[in-house]
Amino acid sequence: MKVTELTKQYDGKTVVDSVSFEIPKGKVLSLIGPNGAGKSTVMGIISRLIARDAGLVDFEGQDISRWKSKELSKRLAILTQSNQIQMKLTVRELVAFGRFPYSGGRITAEDEAIIDQAITYMELDEMQDRFIDELSGGQRQRAMIAMVIAQDTEFVLLDEPTNNLDIYHATNMMKIVRRLCDELGKTVILVLHEINYAAFYSDYICAFADGKIAKFGTVKEVMTRQTLSQIYKVDFEIMEIEGKPLSIYY
Amino acid sequence: MILSIWSLFIGVIDVDLSGLLSGNLEQLEIFLISRLPRLLAILCTGVGMSVAGLIMQQLCMNKFVSPTTGATISSAQFGILLALLFMPNSTLWGRALFAFAAAILGTWIFVWFIQRIQFKDVVMVPLVGIMFGNVIGGITNYLAYQFDMTQALSSWLVGHFSLVVRGRFELVYLAVPLVILAFVFANHFNIVGMGKDFSRNLGVPYNLVLFAGLSIAAMITASVVVVVGSISYIGLIVPNVVAMFKGDRIRGTLVDTALFGAVFVLVCDMIARTVIAPYELPIELIVGIIGSILFVGLLFYRLRHGRKAVRLGAAHAGGCAAPIAQAERGDGV
Numbered sequence: 009m010k011v012t013e014l015t016k017q018y019d020g021k022t023v024v025d026s027v028s029f030e031i032p033k034g035k036v037l038s039l040i041g042p043n044g045a046g047k048s049t050v051m052g053i054i055s056r057l058i059a060r061d062a063g064l065v066d067f068e069g070q071d072i073s074r075w076k077s078k079e080l081s082k083r084l085a086i087l088t089q090s091n092q093i094q095m096k097l098t099v100r101e102l103v104a105f106g107r108f109p110y111s112g113g114r115i116t117a118e119d120e121a122i123i124d125q126a127i128t129y130m131e132l133d134e135m136q137d138r139f140i141d142e143l144s145g146g147q148r149q150r151a152m153i154a155m156v157i158a159q160d161t162e163f164v165l166l167d168e169p170t171n172n173l174d175i176y177h178a179t180n181m182m183k184i185v186r187r188l189c190d191e192l193g194k195t196v197i198l199v200l201h202e203i204n205y206a207a208f209y210s211d212y213i214c215a216f217a218d219g220k221i222a223k224f225g226t227v228k229e230v231m232t233r234q235t236l237s238q239i240y241k242v243d244f245e246i247m248e249i250e251g252k253p254l255s256i257y258y
Numbered sequence: 259m260i261l262s263i264w265s266l267f268i269g270v271i272d273v274d275l276s277g278l279l280s281g282n283l284e285q286l287e288i289f290l291i292s293r294l295p296r297l298l299a300i301l302c303t304g305v306g307m308s309v310a311g312l313i314m315q316q317l318c319m320n321k322f323v324s325p326t327t328g329a330t331i332s333s334a335q336f337g338i339l340l341a342l343l344f345m346p347n348s349t350l351w352g353r354a355l356f357a358f359a360a361a362i363l364g365t366w367i368f369v370w371f372i373q374r375i376q377f378k379d380v381v382m383v384p385l386v387g388i389m390f391g392n393v394i395g396g397i398t399n400y401l402a403y404q405f406d407m408t409q410a411l412s413s414w415l416v417g418h419f420s421l422v423v424r425g426r427f428e429l430v431y432l433a434v435p436l437v438i439l440a441f442v443f444a445n446h447f448n449i450v451g452m453g454k455d456f457s458r459n460l461g462v463p464y465n466l467v468l469f470a471g472l473s474i475a476a477m478i479t480a481s482v483v484v485v486v487g488s489i490s491y492i493g494l495i496v497p498n499v500v501a502m503f504k505g506d507r508i509r510g511t512l513v514d515t516a517l518f519g520a521v522f523v524l525v526c527d528m529i530a531r532t533v534i535a536p537y538e539l540p541i542e543l544i545v546g547i548i549g550s551i552l553f554v555g556l557l558f559y560r561l562r563h564g565r566k567a568v569r570l571g572a573a574h575a576g577g578c579a580a581p582i583a584q585a586e587r588g589d590g591v
């Protein structure tokens with residue numbers, strides 16, 4: 009997937025300013041940056057949820073807007089930042105909707121197996137028959153992620169998936185992302201605020217500031233004291249653990 | 259589910275029995291011409307109105323939207339008035355066409371409006387719907403008065419089954435295919451009910467399904483209004499009660515909703531016919547009374563169970579019970 013000169017304005021204010029980058033296939037890419045930097049907007053545009061004002065989004069040789077919606081939903085799945093689903097559905101019923109692009113309403117035995125697997129990935133087995141409107145915020149978030157996993161697409165876009173999750177489940181989430189990439193060959197694009205998760209679990213990082221790309225590169229290239237303190241306007245220290253750069257900020 | 263079928267079966271037998279008893283001198287032939295169409299009309303009304311309500315609630319993401327609180331019924335009545343005005347000799351099909359168009363248009367305008375103005379409070383949506391419905395109802399009444407049509411229109415304002423006799427199966431023809439259509443697209447409605455981004459992600463065209471679904475709901479409602487008249491409450495109560503026990507997955511609840519709706523109207527109709535026998539009360543009256551009792555029961559149930567339900571119930575007790583009673587009056591005038 010290749011993005012060229014992407015621009016988006018809201019009420020005359022440019023929130024994404026000619027952003028260009030290429031998403032490396034079969035890798036984990038994390039988008040980081042301060043609140044309002046335009047990360048979610050970029051995610052929305054490249055997943056055809058938000059209309060752009062200018063620029064190109066090339067997905068597998070064809071512009072994203074020219075893809076048939078149903079075909080695209082088998083290739084690319086997105087979890088948006090805010091999901092207030094008010095419906096009385098069980099976790100399993102929700103996850104089953106991830107299979108909709110493939111089998112419509114009729115869940116096949118193969119679908120059931122994939123649903124089971126997604127539920128197990130997110131450790132939701134015990135609560136799969138509970139109603140999502142009676143779960144905690146983090147549990148609901150995990151159910152939503154399970155649905156996206158059940159959609160079984162080559163491209164998986166997750167906007168702040170670790171939102172609401174405790175340290176155990178957030179770490180588990182990141183390990184799953186790694187597995188989706190390493191074992192199943194998927195391309196995963198994440199928005200993360202926990203820079204150290206981004207550093208530890210992703211291959212590439214794209215740092216946004218004020219609607220522009222401040223830095224795009226491998227983890228090592230982006231995780232420098234200078235870049236990070238410039239983006240976040242906070243003092244940073246970079247350390248190395250298991251050969252990976254981790255940051256301390258204060 | 260089995261219970262529903264069973265109670266439906268009981269209901270049918272009961273009606274047959276009461277039909278036979280009340281007309282024990284009549285012959286089987288008359289029973290067939292008069293009771294059977296009536297029974298079918300009752301079942302279709304119950305099924306149709308509750309399914310229409312279910313679809314509207316899902317698509318609008320609001321438990322308090324229904325054909326009554328979404329201006330659908332009053333729009334259909336407006337359509338009938340237009341048909342009576344412009345084509346005084348129109349057949350039932352002609353009037354149905356007008357009612358369809360008006361109901362669809364009215365519902366679309368309402369939904370467009372509530373999507374434009376993102377209401378913070380869920381109770382605001384049905385309030386606006388009731389207001390909108392009353393405005394349309396007012397125009398209808400004014401026009402009817404101006405053109406001396408009040409008498410002719412009155413039979414569509416208060417629903418009753420006493421006119422449904424002599425082999426009038428129109429409602430069945432109209433409502434059954436639409437309900438089947440609703441069942442086919444149940445999953446689509448569910449997904450659209452979870453929001454724009456959610457449905458885009460799954461490759462479901464949001465606007466298309468939204469408008470198609472609303473049109474189906476509006477057409478079901480309009481066909482009931484054309485044949486039977488206005489029957490409120492069912493579209494609000496039935497889906498809510500069923501969702502309380504069965505959840506919100508339409509594929510799973512549609513059948514239950516339809517059956518419960520049918521049983522509900524059947525019971526109401528039996529009461530309507532027995533209370534002041536040999537005369538008959540308009541079904542609308544009985545549905546209104548039983549509906550409001552159930553509604554209050556629903557409120558108390560929600561108050562007692564769960565944090566979320568409390569908030570919902572509380573908001574609703576203050577803001578919603580009164581307007582619905584008002585809508586009832588509005589429809590009955």
Ligand SMILES: Nc1ncnc2c1ncn2[C@@H]1O[C@H](COP(=O)(O)OP(=O)(O)OP(=O)(O)O)[C@@H](O)[C@H]1O
Nearest residue numbers: 018019023041042043044045046047048049050089
């Ligand atoms: N629908 C909208 N209408 C108007 N402005 C918007 C809209 N959506 C986003 N914006 C603005 O666009 C800018 C970028 O928003 P975006 O959601 O992309 O930020 P973000 O990087 O995802 O931030 P966060 O880390 O808080 O999620 C913000 O200034 C926001 O106010």
Ligand SMILES: [Mg+2]
Nearest residue numbers: 047048049089
């Ligand atoms: Mg964001």
